[in-house]
Amino acid sequence: xxxxxxxxxxxxxxxxxxxxxxxxxxxxxxxxxxxxxxxxxxxxxxxxxxxxxxxxxxxxxxxxxxxxxxxxxxxxxxxxxxxxxxxxxxxxxxxxxxxxxxxxxxxxxxxxxxxx
Numbered sequence: 200x201x202x203x204x205x206x207x208x209x210x211x212x213x214x215x216x217x218x219x220x221x222x223x224x225x226x227x228x229x230x231x232x233x234x235x236x237x238x239x240x241x242x243x244x245x246x247x248x249x250x251x252x253x254x255x256x257x258x259x260x261x262x263x264x265x266x267x268x269x270x271x272x273x274x275x276x277x278x279x280x281x282x283x284x285x286x287x288x289x290x291x292x293x294x295x296x297x298x299x300x301x302x303x304x305x306x307x308x309x310x311x312x313x314x315x
Contacts, residue, residue, distance in 0.1 A: 206249050206252035206253040207249075210248045210252075215248065218244045218247055218248050221285045221286050222240065222244050222247065222299075225285065225286040225287070225291065225299075226299060229304050229306065235302060236302050239298050239299060239301070239302030239304065240299070243294075243295040243298045243299050244295075246292055246298065247286070247292055247295040250292030
């Protein structure tokens, strides 16, 4: 399924701050250091907010991670660990992931040794 963002509104400052914190945890141990990384990070935050808002609009506010739902006497079942861990590879939108990957913010290996 394509990563279509149907939501076109403006995120509130609180929504942006919360998503920035979640995104920082997602890219950890990396940190945003350069101007290019800052631009990519902000773009990924905007993509993720639009993604989550679009999903909420399309699903009628059913939360991510819901694996079961019943209307009579209301009941909802969540997948194990759903939403507890914040962003992960399963729930980050492909556009945000791609931007972070291209900026090098998802690299978790060892720094290259510089030979002298």
